[in-house]
Amino acid sequence: MRFELPFKSSNTLSLVKPFLKFFWQSTTKHRIENTFVKTLIEEVIEDDRKYYDFGALLFLRAQLERNQTNLNITDLGAGSRVQNSNTRTVSSIVKSAVSPQWQCELLFRLVHFLQPKNRLELGTSLGLSSLYQYLPIKQAPFFTLEGCPNIASVAQQNFKKFKANNIQLTVGNFKDTLPKVLEQIGRLDYAFIDGNHQKAPTLDYFEQCLAYSHADTILVFDDIHWSEEMQAAWRQLKQHPQVGLSIDLFFMGIIGIKKNPQQTAEHFNIVPSNFKPWEKLSN
Secondary structure: OOOOOOOOOOOOHHHHHHHHHHHHHOEOHHHOOOHHHHHHHHHHHOOOOOOOOHHHHHHHHHHHHOOOOEEEOOOOOOOOOOOOOOEEEHHHHHHHHOOOHHHHHHHHHHHHHHOOOOEEEEOOOOOHHHHHHHHHHOOOOEEEEEOOHHHHHHHHHHHHHOOOOOEEEEEOOHHHHHHHHHHHHOOOOEEEEOOOOOHHHHHHHHHHHHOOOOOOOEEEEEOOOOOHHHHHHHHHHHOOOOEEEEEEOOOEEEEEEOOOOOOOOEEEEEOOHHHOHHHHHHO
């Protein structure tokens, strides 16, 4: 897996210290006994196979990167560290606010690995990450929420290009849309939360999703080290009494729900094996 400081921001200097701390505490699959986590590392994190849809999605990204159309932005979250203006080009949004290609490919593999029936995304943006998470299971509905109508309009156009008829896009403030969509979903198997990079809303989204979750639900939180607020939110999420598993990949965090109240929670900081080759040698 390609690995870098993958935040949607040019301000990477503030990430050096958190990353060094994370790296010091991290481990690889060679020192992990949890079967699910070890398999996830091998089939998702370290898998570098190129799936059938990747070429078309890469072409779409290239088109969007060249798109100089100006959009009036309604930002209901923590905002951008790169853009201060409420008017941005599609091109600048791709470069500063859309998950990088390799991270989107990881999300594709994660959904392919988990095979969740009911999927939810908070933060559609231009729809690239949505498509990567939708295409592994086209026959099942994919629910995605976006706060900005103009950005959602571009995403909808991209969905049409891929004939992604089972993507259900809802536009509006998450405070209003999330409860309604969760009620529509009923039983939540998977969620990717990338909509509001602030502590209180992040914890609130978790609690709302938790009410519709079950023992096999996986919740993915993007940019967990994006700011001190997000780091604090991640620490609090891991300590929740219903969390049985957490996987910190630095750029995102994966949460699993406890199978039963007596289960002891396990927490992992994971890096690819080639980041710490000595662990294989000493295993």
